[in-house]
Amino acid sequence: xxxxxxAVLEALKTISLxxxxxxxxxxxxxxxxxxxxxxxxxxxxxxxxxxxxxxxxEVTILxxxxxxxxxxxxxxxNTKVIAAPQKEQPIKGKPIPGIENIIAISSxxxxxxxxxxxxxxxxxxxQMGCKVGLLDADIYGPSIPTMFDMEGARPLSVQVAxxxxxxxxxxxxxxxxxxxxxxxxxxxxxxxGPMASKALNQMIFDAAWGELDFLLIDLPPGxxxxxxxxxxxxxxxxxxxxxxPQNIAxxxxxxxxxxxxxxxxxxxxxGIVENMSYFTPEELPDxxxxxxxxxxxxxxxxxKEVPFLGALPLVxxxxxxxxxGRPAALQEGSALTPHFNExxxxxxxxxxxxxxxLPPTKAVEITNLVGCEAVKS
Numbered sequence: 001x002x003x004x005x006x007a008v009l010e011a012l013k014t015i016s017l018x019x020x021x022x023x024x025x026x027x028x029x030x031x032x033x034x035x036x037x038x039x040x041x042x043x044x045x046x047x048x049x050x051x052x053x054x055x056x057x058e059v060t061i062l063x064x065x066x067x068x069x070x071x072x073x074x075x076x077x078n079t080k081v082i083a084a085p086q087k088e089q090p091i092k093g094k095p096i097p098g099i100e101n102i103i104a105i106s107s108x109x110x111x112x113x114x115x116x117x118x119x120x121x122x123x124x125x126x127q128m129g130c131k132v133g134l135l136d137a138d139i140y141g142p143s144i145p146t147m148f149d150m151e152g153a154r155p156l157s158v159q160v161a162x163x164x165x166x167x168x169x170x171x172x173x174x175x176x177x178x179x180x181x182x183x184x185x186x187x188x189x190x191x192x193g194p195m196a197s198k199a200l201n202q203m204i205f206d207a208a209w210g211e212l213d214f215l216l217i218d219l220p221p222g223x224x225x226x227x228x229x230x231x232x233x234x235x236x237x238x239x240x241x242x243x244x245p246q247n248i249a250x251x252x253x254x255x256x257x258x259x260x261x262x263x264x265x266x267x268x269x270x271g272i273v274e275n276m277s278y279f280t281p282e283e284l285p286d287x288x289x290x291x292x293x294x295x296x297x298x299x300x301x302x303x304k305e306v307p308f309l310g311a312l313p314l315v316x317x318x319x320x321x322x323x324x325g326r327p328a329a330l331q332e333g334s335a336l337t338p339h340f341n342e343x344x345x346x347x348x349x350x351x352x353x354x355x356x357x358l359p360p361t362k363a364v365e366i367t368n369l370v371g372c373e374a375v376k377s
Contacts (some may be wrong), residue, residue: 003035003070009043011068015060017048018297024057039074042064045082054079066076096204099133099212101237102353103270104230106260108252110141110221113275114242116322117312118218119147120329123238124263124344129327131215133168135203136178137230138220139196145180148172149325155181160210165208173332174211176268191312197229204233222252226279238270238354240309245274245296253297257304268358270350272301273343278312288313310343312336326376 012030013023024030024044033197034045042061059079097104105121107114115138125310136144145151155166155177165200168175179199209215217234220226220271230236239260243253276298278288286375291314301308309371312318315336321328329340 001072003038003040005033005035006040008035008040008181009063011064012042012061014068015057015064017057018053022276026273027336038070038072040069041076041077041078043131044077044079046079046090047082054081055259057226063214082309089319095235096209096215097207099215099255101213101355102215102217102234103351104217104219104227104239104260104348105237106219106222106227106239107242108254108256110327112221112242112244113312113318114221115218116318116327117145117242117273117275118337119144119322120218120318120340121213121344121347122174122261123172124329124340125214125216125348128344128348131211133175133209133212133215134177135217136180137200137203137226138174139179139200139226140220142178142180142183143322144176144178144218146291146325147322147341148174148176149177150181151177151325152158152228153181155207159206159272166203166206168209171281175209179182179203196226198318200226200229222256227259230344231267236267238268239268240273241306242273242275243297243300244276245290245293247293247296249292250296250300253300254304257300257306268354269304269306269353271307272297274311276314278315307346309350310339312339312343364371 002247009025009030013025015024016022016352017024017027017029019356028291029044030048031045032041034041044055045056048054058079060074061077065073105114115136117133122132124134134144134148136142138144144151150169153169155169158167167179168177168180170176214269217230217236219230226305241253241256241260243249256271257269259265274295276289277297278290280286280288295311296310298311313336315328316329317334318328318336321331323367328334328336331337
């Protein structure tokens with residue numbers, strides 16, 4: 001009797017793996033069939049590594065081919081166990097009860113004004129009626145205490161549900177925690193990654209943040225241990241990247257965006273802020289000098305298909321305000337106020353859009369921002 005490959009295939013299609021529902025041919029279990037006279041060689045690929053499952057399938061194949069194809073056929077079965085493909089799961093942490101949105105403020109390069117932008121976003125959100133917290137995660141260079149006139153301050157301990165917690169220090173309507181509260185101004189923080197991450201986790205989870213619409217996290221520059229610790233510890237709502245228009249800064253900002261967009265991290269980038277966009281001398285208010293390049297961050301946003309939140313000019317008063325501990329966004333009648341308001345409103349809009357259109361990064365989906373009616377109206 002002549003054995004054909006078609007007959008063997010038809011017989012094998014009557015065999016199914018337990019719980020699979022299809023057949024071993026269509027499911028790709030049978031990888032190859034060779035026929036030499038009355039000998040049939042069959043190659044199988046199985047994801048089930050147990051010997052019992054392999055032997056049971058082989059016995060079923062032998063019995064079926066002898067019954068359906070040729071009872072005296074010599075059958076050789078070669079079984080290869082392959083590992084089941086594992087989909088890489090995004091790194092997600094546990095939410096903090098009472099905090100609606102957690103937004104990381106990042107920069108690929110130091111010196112682009114990330115902390116300054118973070119401080120001014122925080123006070124602008126507070127002025128718009130939001131409940132705001134700010135975590136200074138720049139472990140090795142904490143500057144938020146200086147910008148909020150909190151140098152030398154020390155958080156108190158409070159009891160929350162029978163547990164001792166750190167109480168963030170509040171100023172300008174913003175609750176703040178920073179490693180700078182626990183070190184001396186001249187003291188350098190010389191910690192390895194695990195120790196820095198442990199300190200950061202304590203400030204995140206051992207703090208009495210209370211009810212917040214936004215918790216802003218001022219990340220250190222670059223992409224390192226602290227960034228990974230944050231995305232592992234917290235389900236971030238999104239990230240904002242700050243850059244100057246300079247090509248060198250943009251190259252690092254591009255890496256920062258890529259970090260958040262990496263499949264294993266998968267944090268939505270809510271937008272890019274261009275700082276030091278241009279310089280206007282006080283004596284020449286109509287002139288704009290693009291010292292670091294023109295619209296570089298705006299072009300990067302278009303290239304990476306992420307929102308552009310706005311541009312901030314290079315103004316001496318921003319630096320002076322940060323140095324004296326009163327963010328520039330608090331200055332009434334300042335020419336900078338419209339810039340900060342516009343960027344903050346766009347950030348809130350992108351947050352609402354992200355929470356409506358993308359899967360939540362926390363246990364409960366966020367669809368509204370309690371206390372931020374002034375921004376939504």
